[in-house]
Amino acid sequence: MMRFAVIGIDHRHIYHMLGGLIEAGATCAGFDPETSDPRVLAGLRERFPGLPEAGRRALLEDPSVDIVLTAAIPAERADIAIAAMRHGKDVMADKPGITSAAQLEAVRRAVAETGRIFSICFSERFIVPATTVAERLIREGAIGRVVQTLGLGPHRLNRAIRPAWFFDTAHYGGILVDIASHQIDQFLTFTGSADATIAASAIGHFGLDDLPDFQDFGEVLLRSDTATGYIRVDWFTADGLPTWGDGRLTILGTEGTIELRKYVDIAGRPGTDHVFLVDAKGVRHIDASNEPVTYFRRFLADCRDRTETAMRQAHVFTVCRLALDAQAKAALIGGMRPEGPR
Template sequence: MAGISSRLRVAVIGLGWIGEAHLADLAGRDDVTIAAVHDVDPTRVSDCADRFGARGYTDAAELFAHELLDAVWICTPPQHHLDPTLLAVSHGVPVYLEKPVARERADALRIVEAVADSGLVCAVGYQWHALDLLTTVRGELAGRPAGFLLGQSFGPTAARPWFLDRSQGGGNLLERGSHHIDLVRAVAGEVTAVQAAASTVRLARPEAGEGDIDDALTLVLHLASGAIATIVVAWTRDDGPARYGLDVVASESVFRIELDPRFRLSGRSGGGDIDERASCAPFTASITKFLDAVRAGDPGAVACTPADALRTLEVALAGEEALASGATVRVS
């Protein structure tokens, strides 16, 4: 690991669409140098290395052997999170790990344990965790917790091959629905049980036999507080309107967190109106919190820790089991 300075040397592993999004954000910062990029696809490596002025690698071990880094972004598909994360930790390099923390609980546990043992800063990319609007939400719910929450995630997404394969990426439940699971937990506390159902209607995949995931599904979360939350996810065509938000109902509050792209909190609480906008898009805020945590050497200063992301994964895995069985499934 390089010595911490005002300008951090970073690398990005995994150069798909989310890796590109992180590269674009990092390239726009004057306190970061993109030192290296990695992917198993040499064409992607060459392209990104040229565009971002970085050295390119197709071997992650070679990257860590040759680069002095202050932080690394891991943006590989979920089933390939474990090895690069353990490699980074073994070299003492803080990690920004895209969500979910892993595809399987066993991999997630190994990541959580390795990070905890190392004392390194590690953030998981549940970006809505970084919304400054959540401070207001939690304040309004203090002493009068939410009784019902409704999360909506309707919109298009990139049809990556691993995303279409349930065994690799977990489909819409893990890749998209877990964002809302994480947000429900951040607002209303832990989930104890999950029910789930999926639509058999094809909404976004034009070809029969293309992937085995559900285009639309509903989760019902039972919370430890006694509240209930419903999350609805639908993958739509690219030309359709999108809707992302979380409605929250408490005894003295009814408000909505409008998510991408406006990030606005509106409604009424305690007899007064609420209308606030986020000071920064959460994707950018999450990265900023991670970089600040790296400089401070403070693992708890990130928006979402691996241990927190593990609890979100456990809810999502219970949802998968509920989809398959039709039963109400207890969360680990």
């Protein structure tokens, strides 16, 4: 039985990370209750009553702990991961697991020197059953050769429940590092690309007047040696939508298209995980909501067997590098200050 500890509970993503590992058969040895957001701590205690609590050092030094989960403030995740790996633990980090080039180099070095696994839970792929169906359809040749992906990642701001770090670029890394890392991960996965280049990118501020440096819009144009991808991310989901964002992915192939409406089919079918396939035979809707989520089980197997079935380590670092590159190269639009975010 593999055991894991939780260090860093500053984002609600920790709930599905913790729950996913427990459901996959792991045991939680404890969590560090230190947080920047007491509401996240309260939510964790409510969802997972009875879990032991312990300080960071005790959890890192516990020899029975195999894995450390972290959903700390984004800029702090890399340091937690490095400390965990230096203590002989594998790591699952919330996205973005890395917010700077210096952190990327330090995490790469720690992985190379310790032989531990550094995984990022890209939840918009790993906990979305529709993406599993899309991967299978592509493998089966349902749409021919993949030419392009169009990834949309809109989010509701929910300003009233956001901690102060959420609006500080130094803490979250910028909108392309934060949100667009999901879509970069999906572009590489669905096009079968080992690497890519950033052809163009932009970040902007169009919303709250009292937060002129907050990045609420971003876009990226990616190119690999076989495909292209366009990404749009934003914080403008209206309150009328019954979920946090209308996340969509359209995959263009030479013989058809696949569209994923991950979280809602607007004014259409109820529920989540809608897959639409268009090919030579016609148009088909696939309900993917009952497709099993396999990331957590595969991650545990990789930690046990020292394999890479959940996600290749090289893929993790490529996604991080491309997100950082897109953020660094981004043009400023929408009235952002010429000197850029502070």
